[in-house]
Amino acid sequence: MTLQDLAKTAFGNLGRHKVRTALSAVGVTVGILTIVTMVSLGIGVQREIVQGFQSIGLETIEVRPVTEERTVFDQFADPKRTVIITPELVEELRARDDVVELRPRIFLGEGGMRVYLEVGGETTEVRVSEPVWWDSMNGPFAEPPKLVAGEDIVEGTQGDIVVSTRTLEKLGYKQFDALEGLIGQEVALVLVTPRSERQEFPLRLVGVVDTHTGTNYPGAYVGVGDAAALKAWWYNDPDLLIHEGYDSLTVKATSLNDATQIVALLEERGFQVSSLKTTLDIANKALSIVQTMLGSIGGLALFVAAIGIANTMVMAVYERTREIGILKAVGASPGDIRLLFVAEAALIGLLGGIVGTIVGWLLGLGLNEAFLIYFDYMDVPMRGTFFLVNGWLVALALGFAIVVGLLAGLYPAARAARLDPLEALRRA
Amino acid sequence: MDTVVRAVGLARRYKMGDTFVNALRGVDLEVTRGEFVALVGPSGSGKSTVLNLVGGLDRPTSGEVWIDDTELSGSDEKTLTRHRRRQVGFVFQSFNLLPRLSAEENVALPLMFSGVPEKERRARARELLERMGLSARLTHRPTQLSGGEQQRVAIARALVGQPIILLADEPTGNLDTTTGVEIMRLLKELNQEHGLTLLVVTHDPEVAAFADRVVRLRDGQVDA
Numbered sequence: 001m002t003l004q005d006l007a008k009t010a011f012g013n014l015g016r017h018k019v020r021t022a023l024s025a026v027g028v029t030v031g032i033l034t035i036v037t038m039v040s041l042g043i044g045v046q047r048e049i050v051q052g053f054q055s056i057g058l059e060t061i062e063v064r065p066v067t068e069e070r071t072v073f074d075q076f077a078d079p080k081r082t083v084i085i086t087p088e089l090v091e092e093l094r095a096r097d098d099v100v101e102l103r104p105r106i107f108l109g110e111g112g113m114r115v116y117l118e119v120g121g122e123t124t125e126v127r128v129s130e131p132v133w134w135d136s137m138n139g140p141f142a143e144p145p146k147l148v149a150g151e152d153i154v155e156g157t158q159g160d161i162v163v164s165t166r167t168l169e170k171l172g173y174k175q176f177d178a179l180e181g182l183i184g185q186e187v188a189l190v191l192v193t194p195r196s197e198r199q200e201f202p203l204r205l206v207g208v209v210d211t212h213t214g215t216n217y218p219g220a221y222v223g224v225g226d227a228a229a230l231k232a233w234w235y236n237d238p239d240l241l242i243h244e245g246y247d248s249l250t251v252k253a254t255s256l257n258d259a260t261q262i263v264a265l266l267e268e269r270g271f272q273v274s275s276l277k278t279t280l281d282i283a284n285k286a287l288s289i290v291q292t293m294l295g296s297i298g299g300l301a302l303f304v305a306a307i308g309i310a311n312t313m314v315m316a317v318y319e320r321t322r323e324i325g326i327l328k329a330v331g332a333s334p335g336d337i338r339l340l341f342v343a344e345a346a347l348i349g350l351l352g353g354i355v356g357t358i359v360g361w362l363l364g365l366g367l368n369e370a371f372l373i374y375f376d377y378m379d380v381p382m383r384g385t386f387f388l389v390n391g392w393l394v395a396l397a398l399g400f401a402i403v404v405g406l407l408a409g410l411y412p413a414a415r416a417a418r419l420d421p422l423e424a425l426r427r428a
Numbered sequence: 429m430d431t432v433v434r435a436v437g438l439a440r441r442y443k444m445g446d447t448f449v450n451a452l453r454g455v456d457l458e459v460t461r462g463e464f465v466a467l468v469g470p471s472g473s474g475k476s477t478v479l480n481l482v483g484g485l486d487r488p489t490s491g492e493v494w495i496d497d498t499e500l501s502g503s504d505e506k507t508l509t510r511h512r513r514r515q516v517g518f519v520f521q522s523f524n525l526l527p528r529l530s531a532e533e534n535v536a537l538p539l540m541f542s543g544v545p546e547k548e549r550r551a552r553a554r555e556l557l558e559r560m561g562l563s564a565r566l567t568h569r570p571t572q573l574s575g576g577e578q579q580r581v582a583i584a585r586a587l588v589g590q591p592i593i594l595l596a597d598e599p600t601g602n603l604d605t606t607t608g609v610e611i612m613r614l615l616k617e618l619n620q621e622h623g624l625t626l627l628v629v630t631h632d633p634e635v636a637a638f639a640d641r642v643v644r645l646r647d648g649q650v651d652a
Contacts, residue, residue: 001543004546328512329524331589333506333513334509
């Protein structure tokens with residue numbers, strides 16, 4: 001019997017009982033649908049993460065100063081750093097051949113610090129950040145805010161500021177087509193302490209960014225030099241940078257290999273160092289576990305489906321006993337009979353698998369759309385394809401469906417093959 | 429003489445519940461090539477059992493069955509399958525056609541298991557059905573055919589593998605007298621014109637009258 005004969009015969013036999021075949025295949029459909037949806041979520045999210053991290057670069061190293069551990073007695077005291085990122089360290093790293101980019105940062109999130117932006121007599125409170133936001137502030141899923149007027153702050157310069165459209169709205173600006181007129185205007189950041197001490201920092205508005213999606217973005221951006229000046233005034237320490245150093249330092253190495261070496265060097269000096277590669281490794285591992293868990297749920301559904309198929313096939317063997325007798329009388333071997341029934345079972349699996357894969361894919365598309373709408377509604381700046389069905393998944397799902405049918409068909413097929421032809425022929 | 433079937437001391441014992449039934453108790457039988465032999469006897473005489481043993485659907489409890497130079501009683505399942513596929517063709521009382529297949533497909537079916545390509549299978553089936561006078565019935569399902577037509581399809585199916593011997597078990601049992609005679613004439617014609625060897629089981633003397641030789645069985649033994 002050729003494969004073509006086998007497929008044709010199996011198809012013909014299943015076609016005789018369309019409803020029964022469909023009902024038996026439903027179990028596989030549910031199982032495969034679950035697996036495809038879940039695993040495609042895993043694949044999609046994993047890819048988003050990998051892409052997100054890769055856009056930042058796996059050669060990127062995050063260096064943090066080390067802060068003295070607090071005890072019960074000094075937990076409210078100012079933090080004391082034991083290992084600090086000094087400007088000297090930054091220069092030392094800058095001199096290295098294997099360093100491509102360096103970004104020392106100052107965080108302006110001190111408790112009680114209130115910052116106001118003054119533009120043309122109008123004032124509003126803002127959250128200020130130094131301009132590293134595009135890539136890391138909102139995580140790898142974030143879409144960077146788009147520059148809609150002017151330009152970005154140039155690294156190393158001082159006295160420039162970029163504000164968001166959201167901030168401008170708060171200041172009463174409604175017409176954004178007139179933004180170009182604002183560029184170059186003198187504005188000011190005003191720091192106010194809880195004791196109402198004020199300090200004005202005059203700055204020049206160089207750019208406007210659109211931050212209409214998402215509330216997590218700061219309202220204004222300044223260069224690291226200005227950030228350091230603001231913080232120095234806040235702590236009333238003109239030499240704050242020398243005493244406390246930078247709050248963080250991002251180092252981008254020429255290659256992953258160099259990055260590993262720099263990590264080792266900095267760790268030796270006592271810094272807290274994390275590279276994206278280590279983070280990615282952990283994220284990947286966690287995702288694999290989630291994927292396996294979700295896949296197992298589908299596996300369970302498939303197990304139940306297999307029992308359903310086996311039941312259908314046992315029934316079919318019983319009903320077709322006489323036919324099996326005839327086939328044996330005209331020269332079908334036990335192997336032919338076994339093959340025929342296994343093929344039918346596998347075909348039920350395949351049919352269920354095809355429907356399951358398609359429905360699972362559609363469900364993923366639908367859920368993805370729902371996620372995006374929900375993110376939009378919640379102002380979460382996340383975009384992307386979180387459910388991804390690739391060729392591998394399709395092949396795997398269909399293969400799995402076939403195997404499930406095949407395994408379910410083994411026992412009924414063996415029973416059919418074992419039937420005594422004479423007794424089978426006697427059956428009405 | 430060219431012996432096609434040679435059975436020696438054929439015995440077959442069935443277990444029915446707690447008791448054993450001796451269906452055959454030492455039957456000797458020879459059929460030569462081109463011969464038309466009728467096996468007759470009352471029901472329970474063991475005539476169908478002989479046919480099943482010759483056809484390789486069953487194995488004897490003791491004794492030997494030779495078809496050409498193959499001995500069946502000690503053969504494995506593979507040899508029996510090959511024997512059914514290549515050496516014998518069965519015709520049953522109840523036709524035993526597959527209801528979902530057309531006449532042509534039913535006739536072509538045995539060739540599928542011998543690995544004959546589909547095109548050739550269909551051609552051979554069509555040719556045989558035409559010879560049976562069924563050229564207008566190729567695509568009909570068994571339920572759309574009369575009893576006589578069904579039996580002719582069954583005969584065509586039995587012949588499609590070009591067997592050494594055709595085994596027929598009460599081939600006219602489900603047919604009216606006229607149709608039964610037609611079928612027997614067809615078999616006789618195949619025997620006379622094409623040299624087909626026939627072993628036909630019947631309890632009907634009119635059917636047996638078509639045969640060259642009649643072998644009578646009684647209580648599992650050849651009635652001399």
